[in-house]
Amino acid sequence: MKGTCRACLGSQLHPILDLGEMPLAGGFLSGPEAIAGERRFPLVIHTCDACGLVQITEPVDPDVLFQDYAFSSSTVQPLVQHFQSYASWLKERFDPRLVVEFGCNDGVLLEPLEKAGITAVGVDISQNITDMARDRGLKAIAGFFDAESARAIASEYGRADIVTGSNAFAHNDHPEAILEGARELLKPDGRLVLEMMYAGDLLDQLQWDTLYHEHLTFYSLGTISPLLSRYGFQVTHAERLPMHGGALRIVASMEANASPTAATNELDAWESGHRLNEPETWDEFGRRSLSKIRIVRDTFAALASRYSIWGYGAAGKATMWVNAAAMHYLGGMVDASPLRAGKLMPGTHTPIVFPDELKKHPPDYIFVTAWNYADLIRSKESWFEGIWSTPLPDLRFF
Ligand SMILES: [Zn+2]
Numbered sequence: 001m002k003g004t005c006r007a008c009l010g011s012q013l014h015p016i017l018d019l020g021e022m023p024l025a026g027g028f029l030s031g032p033e034a035i036a037g038e039r040r041f042p043l044v045i046h047t048c049d050a051c052g053l054v055q056i057t058e059p060v061d062p063d064v065l066f067q068d069y070a071f072s073s074s075t076v077q078p079l080v081q082h083f084q085s086y087a088s089w090l091k092e093r094f095d096p097r098l099v100v101e102f103g104c105n106d107g108v109l110l111e112p113l114e115k116a117g118i119t120a121v122g123v124d125i126s127q128n129i130t131d132m133a134r135d136r137g138l139k140a141i142a143g144f145f146d147a148e149s150a151r152a153i154a155s156e157y158g159r160a161d162i163v164t165g166s167n168a169f170a171h172n173d174h175p176e177a178i179l180e181g182a183r184e185l186l187k188p189d190g191r192l193v194l195e196m197m198y199a200g201d202l203l204d205q206l207q208w209d210t211l212y213h214e215h216l217t218f219y220s221l222g223t224i225s226p227l228l229s230r231y232g233f234q235v236t237h238a239e240r241l242p243m244h245g246g247a248l249r250i251v252a253s254m255e256a257n258a259s260p261t262a263a264t265n266e267l268d269a270w271e272s273g274h275r276l277n278e279p280e281t282w283d284e285f286g287r288r289s290l291s292k293i294r295i296v297r298d299t300f301a302a303l304a305s306r307y308s309i310w311g312y313g314a315a316g317k318a319t320m321w322v323n324a325a326a327m328h329y330l331g332g333m334v335d336a337s338p339l340r341a342g343k344l345m346p347g348t349h350t351p352i353v354f355p356d357e358l359k360k361h362p363p364d365y366i367f368v369t370a371w372n373y374a375d376l377i378r379s380k381e382s383w384f385e386g387i388w389s390t391p392l393p394d395l396r397f398f
Contacts, residue, residue, distance in 0.1 A: 003046065003057030006175060006217050007227045010050035013057060014279070016286035017208065019043040022323055023346035024065060025212035025316030030343055038346065039064075045211050045286070051226070052277035054199055054218040056211075059173045062125060065214055073108035075337040078373065080108060082243045086166065087112035090193070096161035100153055100185060102145035102178060103168020107133035114138065121153055150181035159187040166195040167247075170217040179231035183254065192233055192252045199223070200276055201246025205393045208289035209320040210245070219248065221267050222277040228252050238264045245372035296391050297325035300367065304329040308363035312377055313370020314340045314352045321369050321391060323347040330367070334358050355381065365389060 003013050021040040029035060041060050047053065073079045087109060090096060099113055104122025106129050113120035122140040124130045133140035143149055145165075154160075163182040172178060182192045197210060199218040211218075219227075221238045228235060233252035237260065241247040275281045303309060304327075311318055311327070314335035322330065322345055330350045334357070335341055341354045358366075364386050368374045371390035378388060389397045 005048035005051060005053055006055055006173070007053045007219070007223045008048060008051040010048050012049035013046040013055075014049060015044050016047050016054070016279075016282045017045040017211065017289055019045075019211070019320075019324055022212070023319060024060065025214060025319040025346070026065070027319070027346040028314065028340055028343040028352065029346065029349065032344070032349075035344070035349060040347075041213055043211070043213060047279045047282040048223075049279050051223050052220075052279050052282065053223040054202065054211075054282055056213065056216045059216055060213045062173075073105040075339065078376065079243070082241075083109040083166070084112045086195070087116055087118075090162060090164070091116050091118065094162060094191060098157055098160045099162040099164060100150075100157075100160045102163070102165045102181070103171070104133060104138075104140055105129055107136055107138040107140055109164075109166060110138045110140065111136065119157060121157055123149060123153075144177065145181050146177040147180040147184045150185035154185050159190070160185045161187060161190050162193055163190065164193040164195075167197065169194045170196040170219055171214050173216055175217075175227060176231065179228070179233065182233075183231060186254065189253075189255060191236075192228075192250075194224075194250045194252070195241065195243070195247055196250075198240060198246050198248035200240065200248070200271065200274065203274065203276060203281065203285055205245065206285070206288055206292060207245060207392065208285075208292065209317040209324075209392065212316050212320055214316070220271055220276050221248070221250070221264070222271050224250060234258045235260060235264060237261045238267045240267070292392070292395070293324045295395055296321065297327075299395060300325065300327060301329075303365060307365055308361075309365040309367055310334060310358065310363040311345075311350065312358075312366050312368045312381075313373060314343075314345065315370050317371070318369035319346045321367075322350065327367070331361065331363055332357060333369070334366075359383070362386060367391070 022043040023040050046057050098119045101122045104124045110120040110122045123145045127142045130140040130142040199220040202218050225235050232254050236253045236258045237251035239249050308331050311330050311333040314333045328348050332353045333345050333350045335352050340352050343352050368390045371392050374390050
């Protein structure tokens with residue numbers, strides 16, 4: 001299989017899950033006139049025979065993926081809360097003067113950092129999203145984070161105490177560019193802090209629906225450590241987070257004598273115990289994922305002949321489910337974000353509507369595509385008397 005492992009540079013990779021031609025998870029269509037121009041791309045997930053890293057080896061051009069990105073973090077309340085607590089965590093643990101964030105989105109972390117008296121500078125490749133951040137008075141630069149942009153930031157603001165990226169590092173086909181940028185920008189005793197989707201949660205909850213074109217890599221402590229150390233960073237802390245249905249936070253230092261926390265050693269042991277970094281584990285994951293998709297596809301196709309069914313939560317997961325399980329029959333996809341409501345779902349072209357539409361036409365079933373937020377959604381729509389369903393970790397009706 002062609003390709004090079006993003007973590008260990010190994011050349012032996014093999015496919016674990018082939019989802020066929022899929023639309024982009026974030027490729028919401030502005031209206032029926034956009035259907036003719038919609039594109040699909042092959043989506044094949046690989047693992048590395050040497051280190052077990054789960055990855056997409058043939059990425060879609062980032063200009064196609066992120067140029068008009070319709071995901072604004074500040075519209076998702078649990079994310080806003082996450083970034084507020086992340087800002088507090090950074091302040092308490094490191095008391096930084098300057099934090100630079102790559103993949104800053106609309107400034108959802110920059111804002112609480114600034115409120116805490118920390119200078120916060122963000123970089124993001126999406127022009128429309130950085131415009132939103134600047135409109136809120138935040139320091140956001142449109143472009144890639146690499147050695148060149150790091151030097152530009154350093155000359156304007158000085159060296160950084162923290163360089164961080166939350167759900168951005170693993171989306172990048174060239175993690176080395178980010179690591180070179182971080183090395184360039186950080187003070188010698190600075191810290192690189194990364195948050196990313198965690199291969200452990202992918203495995204634990206069978207989250208195949210997060211395997212989309214944007215999400216190039218699912219790191220673990222075991223797979224990211226050799227990558228970081230090639231660029232002079234040693235992992236000093238690792239912990240699991242509940243964000244996005246499960247994430248990994250890594251702290252890395254360029255200091256030679258840095259020793260890892262107890263939590264880091266515990267996670268290392270957990271990964272060994274679960275054989276997380278072994279390719280055979282991921283072969284089994286691929287087989288089980290296909291079986292889950294088949295169960296949802298067949299169950300809902302049978303229900304759709306008698307009952308009305310709507311989806312809830314027009315995030316990337318929704319694109320994955322409605323396409324992989326061929327849910328062309330959904331009456332609507334409910335979402336509170338003004339960036340998505342009024343658009344059409346990628347692939348199935350289901351209309352995305354605000355929650356008040358649901359109240360006007362209550363269906364028999366609501367399929368919660370944003371299943372990791374099911375409790376929150378259900379409490380917001382407590383008036384609904386029909387049947388709720390979530391697809392993962394197991395198909396469930398309640
Ligand atoms: Zn590898």
